[in-house]
Amino acid sequence: MTTPPVGRRERKKAATRQAIADAALRLFLERGYDQVSIREIADAADVSTTTVFKHFSGKEALVFDQDQERESELVAAVRGRAAGQSVLDALRQHVLDTWLPIAAHPQRAGFVDLVESTPALRAYSERMWTGYTDALAAAIADEARADQDDLACAALARFVLEIPTLAQGREDRRAAVETIFDLLTHGWEPPGDRS
Amino acid sequence: MTTPPVGRRERKKAATRQAIADAALRLFLERGYDQVSIREIADAADVSTTTVFKHFSGKEALVFDQDQERESELVAAVRGRAAGQSVLDALRQHVLDTWLPIAAHPQRAGFVDLVESTPALRAYSERMWTGYTDALAAAIADEARADQDDLACAALARFVLEIPTLAQGREDRRAAVETIFDLLTHGWEPPGDRS
DNA sequence: ATTGAAAAGTTGACTCGTTGCACTTTTTAA
DNA sequence: TTAAAAAGTGCAACGAGTCAACTTTTCAAT
Numbered sequence: 001m002t003t004p005p006v007g008r009r010e011r012k013k014a015a016t017r018q019a020i021a022d023a024a025l026r027l028f029l030e031r032g033y034d035q036v037s038i039r040e041i042a043d044a045a046d047v048s049t050t051t052v053f054k055h056f057s058g059k060e061a062l063v064f065d066q067d068q069e070r071e072s073e074l075v076a077a078v079r080g081r082a083a084g085q086s087v088l089d090a091l092r093q094h095v096l097d098t099w100l101p102i103a104a105h106p107q108r109a110g111f112v113d114l115v116e117s118t119p120a121l122r123a124y125s126e127r128m129w130t131g132y133t134d135a136l137a138a139a140i141a142d143e144a145r146a147d148q149d150d151l152a153c154a155a156l157a158r159f160v161l162e163i164p165t166l167a168q169g170r171e172d173r174r175a176a177v178e179t180i181f182d183l184l185t186h187g188w189e190p191p192g193d194r195s
Numbered sequence: 196m197t198t199p200p201v202g203r204r205e206r207k208k209a210a211t212r213q214a215i216a217d218a219a220l221r222l223f224l225e226r227g228y229d230q231v232s233i234r235e236i237a238d239a240a241d242v243s244t245t246t247v248f249k250h251f252s253g254k255e256a257l258v259f260d261q262d263q264e265r266e267s268e269l270v271a272a273v274r275g276r277a278a279g280q281s282v283l284d285a286l287r288q289h290v291l292d293t294w295l296p297i298a299a300h301p302q303r304a305g306f307v308d309l310v311e312s313t314p315a316l317r318a319y320s321e322r323m324w325t326g327y328t329d330a331l332a333a334a335i336a337d338e339a340r341a342d343q344d345d346l347a348c349a350a351l352a353r354f355v356l357e358i359p360t361l362a363q364g365r366e367d368r369r370a371a372v373e374t375i376f377d378l379l380t381h382g383w384e385p386p387g388d389r390s
Numbered sequence: 391a392t393t394g395a396a397a398a399g400t401t402g403a404c405t406c407g408t409t410g411c412a413c414t415t416t417t418t419a420a
Numbered sequence: 421t422t423a424a425a426a427a428g429t430g431c432a433a434c435g436a437g438t439c440a441a442c443t444t445t446t447c448a449a450t
Contacts, residue, residue: 013428015308038407048429048431049432054429152374190282203447208398
């Protein structure tokens with residue numbers, strides 16, 4: 001039988017994967033995403049280009065390594081919310097508590113800059129987020145006792161996942177998140193006059 | 196001065212552009228997007244591959260030829276709405292009147308199938324729509340007498356542009372559009388119990 | 391009409407992401 | 421011990437897209 005914790009094989013596999021991801025991120029941060037070729041990354045990690053693609057589905061995936069957890073956290077925030085808290089408020093709190101700190105973390109500033117300044121990575125990142133739509137929609141529908149494919153729940157999920165994109169570049173990101181959640185909670189109405 | 200209607204030069208340019216687009220669409224419909232190479236399209240239109248890229252920014256752009264008008268129509272729907280009609284209602288009407296018929300038109304069925312069944316085209320199409328966000332947001336903000344970069348207006352614009360994607364694959368598309376506009380108008384609330 | 395500049399098109403070679411194929415190594419099971 | 425399955429690797433190739441040099445066409449100003 002296979003040893004439950006790890007086999008030597010899978011340890012080596014994980015090590016190679018990590019070496020590739022590390023080399024890629026380092027080179028990207030040094031010289032920019034478009035200025036680094038897969039072949040250079042492969043050389044830096046001392047593997048062949050084929051091996052890179054055995055571990056990662058494409059060049060963009062090298063940057064977003066273990067972002068599968070986000071989906072789970074999102075679903076968990078809805079399912080495990082405090083008693084009496086509405087689904088929308090749970091999502092609002094999760095976004096405020098989880099996404100804002102990450103974006104503000106100085107360690108990740110270079111990483112965030114890299115993604116923001118590279119169109120291909122921006123696009124990939126957005127597709128990643130929208131990829132969570134179905135899972136989040138299912139969780140919302142479940143908690144709201146609606147049909148599994150309820151359209152309003154699916155739309156809400158999609159809209160919540162657009163929030164990071166929309167809040168980007170705003171001076172006060174916390175206020176931006178609040179504004180959008182207010183819109184989703186109460187509906188849109190023409191704001192007060194500016195004159 | 197240049198002849199206002201057309202010069203021979205620009206007519207020829209437009210003709211080759213059209214020849215390329217026609218050849219591309221025909222081949223895509225016949226054999227599928229991924230099974231047709233740029234060189235084949237160039238050959239079919241009797242030009243070189245570089246000429247193809249002189250006219251179109253990329254392979255996906257061959258499919259979405261003159262979809263710049265959509266943006267103008269969208270903005271016009273908001274700006275030229277009937278007196279007393281709210282911005283949101285104007286958008287609702289525009290979506291119902293303009294987008295649903297196009298999708299239902301039997302002539303375009305093959306085209307719609309092509310886009311829906313090709314991941315690269317789906318992604319490109321969505322990025323096209325979201326590209327209209329800024330223009331629509333500006334029009335909404337203007338009509339609502341809000342600041343030009345008002346976040347709620349930007350969010351509303353983005354959400355409206357997501358509607359085609361969300362309504363896709365639903366049996367009753369009209370009802371789907373109405374449901375999402377109701378969500379945007381009044382806010383989300385847990386739907387009635389299904390039991 | 392002539393001519394000269396600008397635009398359109400062509401060619402061919404090149405880069406880069408990505409994949410298919412063949413080969414080697416490791417692991418597993420008999 | 422050994423055969424076969426699985427995993428990893430490298431090479432060569434394909435398609436998208438770019439670049440630079442060159443030819444042709446068009447336009448406009450003499």
